[in-house]
Amino acid sequence: MSAAPKIFVVGATGMLGGQIVQALLDQDAPVRALVRPGTSEEKLNSLTALQADGLEVVEGDITDPAEQLAEAIGDATTVISAVQGGPDVIVDAQTNLLRAAEKAGVQRFIPSDFAIDITKLDDDDNVMIGWRRQAARVDTSLEVVSVLNGAFYEVMTGFMGLIDWEQGTLSHWGDPDQPLDLTSVPDTAAYTAAVALDPTATGTLRFAGEVVSMRQFHDAVQRGSGRTLRLVNLGSADELRAEINRQAALTQNPFDYVALQYQWCMVTGKAKFDTLDNARYPQVTPLPLTEFVRVNAPAL
Numbered sequence: 699m700s701a702a703p704k705i706f707v708v709g710a711t712g713m714l715g716g717q718i719v720q721a722l723l724d725q726d727a728p729v730r731a732l733v734r735p736g737t738s739e740e741k742l743n744s745l746t747a748l749q750a751d752g753l754e755v756v757e758g759d760i761t762d763p764a765e766q767l768a769e770a771i772g773d774a775t776t777v778i779s780a781v782q783g784g785p786d787v788i789v790d791a792q793t794n795l796l797r798a799a800e801k802a803g804v805q806r807f808i809p810s811d812f813a814i815d816i817t818k819l820d821d822d823d824n825v826m827i828g829w830r831r832q833a834a835r836v837d838t839s840l841e842v843v844s845v846l847n848g849a850f851y852e853v854m855t856g857f858m859g860l861i862d863w864e865q866g867t868l869s870h871w872g873d874p875d876q877p878l879d880l881t882s883v884p885d886t887a888a889y890t891a892a893v894a895l896d897p898t899a900t901g902t903l904r905f906a907g908e909v910v911s912m913r914q915f916h917d918a919v920q921r922g923s924g925r926t927l928r929l930v931n932l933g934s935a936d937e938l939r940a941e942i943n944r945q946a947a948l949t950q951n952p953f954d955y956v957a958l959q960y961q962w963c964m965v966t967g968k969a970k971f972d973t974l975d976n977a978r979y980p981q982v983t984p985l986p987l988t989e990f991v992r993v994n995a996p997a998l
């Protein structure tokens with residue numbers, strides 16, 4: 699039997715959560731993963747395929763009554779949340795999970811932060827980060843450890859909409875020399891597992907696979923993909939702010955413009971990490987951005 703403390707992971711069927719489970723199992727840590735009732739066979743199979751030994755799957759939802767959720771948490775000593783959603787999930791349901799963790803006698807809680815430096819922003823700079831900042835203000839007897847990773851490589855080369863492979867462009871706002879903190883999803887998961895298994899980890903810990911300016915990002919994407927992309931400046935950071943305000947006035951759905959809010963927080967340097975904690979965990983060797991692009995760029 700493993701002597702490592704048991705970790706309860708919520709969001710294990712998600713993009714980051716599944717990788718966190720894998721990273722914990724790689725360290726021989728026993729994991730209890732919460733999955734929602736009605737989870738598809740496909741999602742369940744990909745979770746249980748990670749590794750049979752050391753992984754226990756329990757059914758539940760973090761909106762379940764806290765007593766019921768506390769039973770699911772059982773004897774775990776740390777809870778990691780990798781949920782995603784609106785304020786109902788990030789503020790209300792995560793607070794319910796926190797209360798359940800307190801009831802279960804958990805020691806540490808790692809909330810679903812995994813972002814740029816949320817401690818340096820104002821609540822209304824970015825709607826999704828505002829919810830995380832709100833959740834962080836909830837009183838608790840537990841030790842809360844926040845893991846921050848900047849932006850995922852996967853998001854910078856995908857969801858953010860910066861790269862147009864067909865047009866051969868990489869677009870950005872603001873100063874092309876402003877440093878940005880970036881990390882891949884698997885490396886974020888590896889750092890999160892390292893934090894969860896490190897009894898001395900406290901407070902907010904900040905990690906980056908690479909710190910690059912947009913000019914260096916452009917260079918890495920070109921070298922990794924072997925393709926030439928024209929670097930297009932879409933405007934200043936103030937013009938980006940004006941564009942966010944324009945889009946926000948047109949929609950009730952903040953997810954329509956949140957990618958621009960992330961870019962504003964990054965290109966202004968407001969959410970830049972002042973220090974990195976990578977050196978705490980030298981066993982994690984982050985993937986170079988160029989290598990990530992080499993493997994993941996779409997075929998010509």
Ligand SMILES: NC(=O)c1ccc[n+]([C@@H]2O[C@H](COP(=O)([O-])OP(=O)(O)OC[C@H]3O[C@@H](n4cnc5c(N)ncnc54)[C@H](OP(=O)(O)O)[C@@H]3O)[C@@H](O)[C@H]2O)c1
Pocket residue numbers: 708709710711712713714715732733734737741758759760761780781782783787791810811812813814847848849850853
């Ligand atoms: N820094 C970055 O660039 C970046 C980019 C993307 C995400 N993130 C962060 O990474 C974290 C995870 O995001 P993700 O993209 O991996 O999310 P995701 O793929 O959407 O997965 C979310 C997970 O949460 C679970 N979940 C949602 N509501 C739940 C509930 N009420 N009870 C139990 N489980 C629930 C989902 O379960 P089901 O499978 O049942 O739906 C799923 O497993 C978030 O904090 C997100 O903001 C950071």
